[in-house]
Amino acid sequence: ADASAAAYAAPAPEQKINVVSLRDIERQAEKVLPPFGFHFIAGGSGDEWTLRENEAAFDRLVIEPRFLSGVKTPNPATSILGSKLSLPVLASPMGMHGFAHAGKEAGTAKGTAAAGSLYVTPSVSNLSMEEIAAAAGAGAKWFQIYFPEDPGYAREQLQRAKAAGYTAIVLTVDATSFGNRERPAKLGLKPPPHLGFGNMPKSPALAGQNPDMQKKDLTFADVAFCQKESGLPVIVKGVLTAGLASDCVKHGCAGVWVSNHGGRQLDHSPATIAVLPKIADAVGGKVPIIVDSGIRRGQDVFRCLALGASVVGIGRPLLYGLALGGAQGVEAVFQRLRTELLMTMQLAGVASVDKITADYVAPAVRS
Amino acid sequence: ADASAAAYAAPAPEQKINVVSLRDIERQAEKVLPPFGFHFIAGGSGDEWTLRENEAAFDRLVIEPRFLSGVKTPNPATSILGSKLSLPVLASPMGMHGFAHAGKEAGTAKGTAAAGSLYVTPSVSNLSMEEIAAAAGAGAKWFQIYFPEDPGYAREQLQRAKAAGYTAIVLTVDATSFGNRERPAKLGLKPPPHLGFGNMPKSPALAGQNPDMQKKDLTFADVAFCQKESGLPVIVKGVLTAGLASDCVKHGCAGVWVSNHGGRQLDHSPATIAVLPKIADAVGGKVPIIVDSGIRRGQDVFRCLALGASVVGIGRPLLYGLALGGAQGVEAVFQRLRTELLMTMQLAGVASVDKITADYVAPAVRS
Amino acid sequence: ADASAAAYAAPAPEQKINVVSLRDIERQAEKVLPPFGFHFIAGGSGDEWTLRENEAAFDRLVIEPRFLSGVKTPNPATSILGSKLSLPVLASPMGMHGFAHAGKEAGTAKGTAAAGSLYVTPSVSNLSMEEIAAAAGAGAKWFQIYFPEDPGYAREQLQRAKAAGYTAIVLTVDATSFGNRERPAKLGLKPPPHLGFGNMPKSPALAGQNPDMQKKDLTFADVAFCQKESGLPVIVKGVLTAGLASDCVKHGCAGVWVSNHGGRQLDHSPATIAVLPKIADAVGGKVPIIVDSGIRRGQDVFRCLALGASVVGIGRPLLYGLALGGAQGVEAVFQRLRTELLMTMQLAGVASVDKITADYVAPAVRS
Amino acid sequence: ADASAAAYAAPAPEQKINVVSLRDIERQAEKVLPPFGFHFIAGGSGDEWTLRENEAAFDRLVIEPRFLSGVKTPNPATSILGSKLSLPVLASPMGMHGFAHAGKEAGTAKGTAAAGSLYVTPSVSNLSMEEIAAAAGAGAKWFQIYFPEDPGYAREQLQRAKAAGYTAIVLTVDATSFGNRERPAKLGLKPPPHLGFGNMPKSPALAGQNPDMQKKDLTFADVAFCQKESGLPVIVKGVLTAGLASDCVKHGCAGVWVSNHGGRQLDHSPATIAVLPKIADAVGGKVPIIVDSGIRRGQDVFRCLALGASVVGIGRPLLYGLALGGAQGVEAVFQRLRTELLMTMQLAGVASVDKITADYVAPAVRS
Numbered sequence A, B, C, D: 001a002d003a004s005a006a007a008y009a010a011p012a013p014e015q016k017i018n019v020v021s022l023r024d025i026e027r028q029a030e031k032v033l034p035p036f037g038f039h040f041i042a043g044g045s046g047d048e049w050t051l052r053e054n055e056a057a058f059d060r061l062v063i064e065p066r067f068l069s070g071v072k073t074p075n076p077a078t079s080i081l082g083s084k085l086s087l088p089v090l091a092s093p094m095g096m097h098g099f100a101h102a103g104k105e106a107g108t109a110k111g112t113a114a115a116g117s118l119y120v121t122p123s124v125s126n127l128s129m130e131e132i133a134a135a136a137g138a139g140a141k142w143f144q145i146y147f148p149e150d151p152g153y154a155r156e157q158l159q160r161a162k163a164a165g166y167t168a169i170v171l172t173v174d175a176t177s178f179g180n181r182e183r184p185a186k187l188g189l190k191p192p193p194h195l196g197f198g199n200m201p202k203s204p205a206l207a208g209q210n211p212d213m214q215k216k217d218l219t220f221a222d223v224a225f226c227q228k229e230s231g232l233p234v235i236v237k238g239v240l241t242a243g244l245a246s247d248c249v250k251h252g253c254a255g256v257w258v259s260n261h262g263g264r265q266l267d268h269s270p271a272t273i274a275v276l277p278k279i280a281d282a283v284g285g286k287v288p289i290i291v292d293s294g295i296r297r298g299q300d301v302f303r304c305l306a307l308g309a310s311v312v313g314i315g316r317p318l319l320y321g322l323a324l325g326g327a328q329g330v331e332a333v334f335q336r337l338r339t340e341l342l343m344t345m346q347l348a349g350v351a352s353v354d355k356i357t358a359d360y361v362a363p364a365v366r367s
Helices: A005-009 A024-032 A035-042 A049-060 A104-114 A129-136 A151-163 A183-187 A220-230 A242-250 A272-283 A298-306 A316-348 B005-009 B024-032 B035-042 B049-060 B104-114 B129-136 B151-163 B183-187 B220-230 B242-250 B272-283 B298-306 B316-348 C005-009 C024-032 C035-042 C049-060 C104-114 C129-136 C151-163 C183-187 C220-230 C242-250 C272-283 C298-306 C316-348 D005-009 D024-032 D035-042 D049-060 D104-114 D129-136 D151-163 D183-187 D220-230 D242-250 D272-283 D298-306 D316-348
Strands: A061-063 A078-080 A083-085 A089-091 A119-121 A141-145 A169-172 A234-239 A255-258 A289-291 A311-314 A361-363 B061-063 B078-080 B083-085 B089-091 B118-121 B140-145 B169-172 B234-239 B255-258 B289-291 B311-314 B361-363 C061-063 C078-080 C083-085 C089-091 C118-121 C140-145 C169-172 C234-239 C255-258 C289-291 C311-314 C361-363 D061-063 D078-080 D083-085 D089-091 D118-121 D140-145 D169-172 D234-239 D255-258 D289-291 D311-314 D361-363
Touching (some): A024 A316, A035 A183, A035 A316, A049 A061, A049 A272, A061 A298, A089 A119, A089 A316, A104 A119, A104 A129, A119 A129, A141 A151, A151 A220, A234 A242, A272 A289, A272 A298, A298 A311, A311 A316, B024 B035, B024 B316, B035 B183, B049 B061, B049 B298, B061 B298, B083 B140, B089 B104, B118 B129, B129 B140, B140 B151, B151 B220, B169 B220, B220 B234, B234 B242, B242 B255, B255 B272, B272 B298, B298 B311, B298 B316, B311 B316, C035 C183, C035 C316, C049 C061, C049 C272, C049 C298, C061 C298, C089 C104, C089 C316, C104 C118, C104 C129, C129 C140, C129 C151, C140 C151, C151 C220, C169 C220, C220 C234, C234 C242, C298 C311, C298 C316, D024 D316, D035 D316, D049 D298, D061 D298, D089 D104, D104 D118, D104 D129, D104 D316, D118 D129, D129 D151, D234 D242, D242 D255, D272 D289, D272 D298, D298 D311, D298 D316
Parallel strands (some): A089 A311, A119 A141, A141 A169, A169 A234, A255 A289, B089 B118, B089 B311, B140 B169, B169 B234, B234 B255, B289 B311, C118 C140, C140 C169, C234 C255, C255 C289, C289 C311, D089 D118, D118 D140, D140 D169, D169 D234, D234 D255, D255 D289, D289 D311
Antiparallel strands (some): A061 A361, B061 B361, C061 C361, D061 D361, D078 D083
């Protein structure tokens, strides 16, 4: 395990893996990944307070099951913006899957499709959005964009995305300054030579741009640009306040994505589960809410849905699954969550995901 | 200590043991039990949050003693559904005592009877309910059932239970999906060859069933079935909400058992002591309340009774006592709790268990 | 360091010691004391929750200093029941000082007097109350009693105490059942041969009694007995509720001593600083309040006085001082507290102890 | 690394350093500093509760960013009492920089000026205030004073300060008794021979005084003396209560400095961020508020400004920077904070420091 490209390019087997839990595979992945790769994925920004808080905040909420409800086999299926999902969990966009596995985003996309879920392709991918779309096949897929400095490059990406079959655009708004992810520097770890961007500009006029260079002074005008140029539904990702959620609804966004970027952007921004209830109030059911950052258990999925989410997003665990077993590893991560969610729903006495309400959740410490 | 049946079948001496505390014998038992056996017993489900919270929640409540009350020797005796108990503590049902000791459930039942307490025989036992009843002798005993898929098998078990002298049925409702107890998998531990179910169906028509196969879509109709087919009082075990407690009273249940299965079923369900007060409100004294999960001290028994329980159940510590000294070890666990409860009552200034009220308990942190 | 009497009888030097802090000398004392002696002193009962909470509860309160108050040299002197104290700290009664030092209670009494403080002689002492009184010399002194089964023995002790020059009786009410102090048993430590009780009965009619055998069913009649037979002011020690505090005032007690016996009696009883405010409300200034259990810093003394105490008691640190330097070690502990209290008062801007009020204290976490 | 003066006088290179974070350089500095020097700087007083709480209190507040605000490049510049600052962070006064680096206060002053910030010269410096003023050059500078016993010596210092070009006086009021900083004693560390005071009295009439000997019974008369004798604006440093803040405004102070002396004076005084809101209420915008103690991140600067501070002060990290790279190390610490503050402002959507309001901050745990 070192910083050479070879360490990352080594053929990793496609294989079935046993996922005891999404927390357990983090430990497993650490054993097989090059140290930089692992810590780039696992780390957060700053003091990693938000990273830890994302998980800790769930511990402040208990699930109150309703036994004797007569539920035999709950149905975890749902749909979002017309896409059917076999469970209310999708793949959050994450850059540079080549740090995890030689299969790169194609492996993650393929595994996600195999699990019957929706893949959100990152603009900062190692493969091109067209390659990734092909890997996802008939699977549901959205395209995530960091809005670039040059609107022409934005237009190019949006049009390519639509042409490649992506059915919605996810505009990330919480990364206009790059988060201070300090782990590699503190541990003295070096990245491998660049693994390549899959979505470099095609038009000669855009030479010199890359998908990691984004516009800093984003406004809703940029949201409108995405809506207009893609002709697709646009979801704003990075919502942490009720105010922004309301504004998204007002500006015709197709969805609100509650996220703190997995604790990788502004450290000391709040845990998503902590702000979800007031955002759900603000949205008032007008558009679907996706939430990610810190979800590791079926019980976490359940609690997010109870507090107003339509679907949750999973990040790092998918890369660990990818590292350990390629597309099959990714699928196994979804399956583990499905198993836990089904167990939670069955024990809680909930037959379908639309019936998971706030009545099933309470503060762990009652005053 | 390994995974062979022999490791579990080794004759363990019947002997007096010194129980410094119920927490201390967990450490002692770990030294003598095969690793799988120990971790199967000690572990909880998922992240073991509920397992830890069961004990931690007690730390949020203090006991306010009333000195100078003139109490010399408190009386810990009580009764429940007509059974007299020498202390307000009974043996919670736990499966597979063969993991702890070659004496299996007979040892636990015998030790419980020797302590003057009530034994709740698990349906998923290694010995038969008749063998266990014999071991309990004149001791009070109830039969716990996981309601099986086939009502005929339910009927058989209920009728056998009544015939064997059990005086109440405990229907467990919180285990319709099996909890994800991950310790053995994470630690790489293997179970021994199956130690056998004591309550396999006797009727040829029920061949292929076993007591671990239960109906998932339980409702109060199944409660009624238990009531009717056994002719015995039925207690619902696994109550965690006021709503279910009220429904139990409404449907003629003889008791409400507040439990989260010792943190072995739905992880992130609440600590029992945290939900007990509102359940007690809902029950309003109409039927007795049993509470278990996390009780390790006489002070815990006292706090449960103060907040509305009639009797508490003890689980894992009995298996540790069994592992360390057979029936005598079990009895010693009850005696240790009795000693601590008497000390607590005497110091608190309470003469009898019915006088233990919420006035003696307060939040540790006052706002 | 072993369990022989010799390990405890070894001549320990009388010497000046450097007390960095009362917490630091616990570490120092552990190095010189036989293990049983150390853990007997340092330990608490049960899970030692109350032991820890006694100190942790102080961390929930901050001191708000008033700078620019023009205070040069605060005066820490005070008085209680007619005894003058050079600082608002006295020596709480503790049994068996022979576990700490060959000088036994005489060393502690002498060091306390040298510090200008008040010594509370324990009935369960290794030396006799007369020997201890002699060691204290002109120093202020009270006698603590565990009310014995036989009132004749109570009378004998009370009359001896008055004759020996003790000026008040402290009746301990929180130890009618012996606390389950489990450290030695858990650590496998054995006590030395009995070091002897200094206050064995003198009357032949009381043969067979010893000062450790106490009446369990104490009431205010026993308080009245102490008042009448000694003719001295009587203070009730072990008050943890407003109700008992009010009753003490009503029954003519000369003081109320808020204590949980240093976390050595009923584990999970509240921290004294947590219950002090409501007890102070109940007492309403009618009699002095003493508080002990967990006080380790001048800031702790200050916070207790701010919340209603007249004087605080110190326990274990005095035994550590005794172990490390005999009477001079004891005096050094008082001096360290005096130094810290003076620093706290000067910085807070308080000229005298009667001016330390609740206005100087606030919750650490503000809602 | 030992206690000799040589260990401290060793020429330390002036060099660029890489500051991953202000927390990270504490670990780096520990490697290069003599142990006494490091622990003298890093430690706090008493149990170091306030030291820890200063940082922990920030974790109870989250930042709620407003994405899509259209902010490209925030402006961190500000001014205070007529001095322009390139960022809202200044150098808190700390004594004896010779413990950190042979360049002493000149290095810190030079680095602070290079960063475009304001240097507060400590009266207890190793170099003279004139040498330090020269090192700061055109950089903004204030002079901090411990008011001495002899007013003549106060006058001398104040007049020297004005003559040397300092533009404000900072009167520290929280150190009239020296805090019990126990680390060196507990660790058995010895200081080097005295490195010398730079501000010894010049008038023969003041012989025997030194800048560490201060008046204990300070009042607002001493504040007035500073105002009158210096003719400069006077800021009171050490304010922890709303009452003192109001009084400062009433007595014509030019600013209020909220500080607990970095947890080095009265342990168990509150975290500054915890008391800042009510102090800001009391000040009502009439004078600027400086706050220090525990600020380690751009997010901390942001939260202080949000809750009412005009500027924050940084202490220990500057000495770590000095130890690692002299003046360049000091400058690098400011640059790291600037980078983090800019990132925080840009992500939060705030264009300038005056727009950072309480609307951007919320409790981490919502009830």
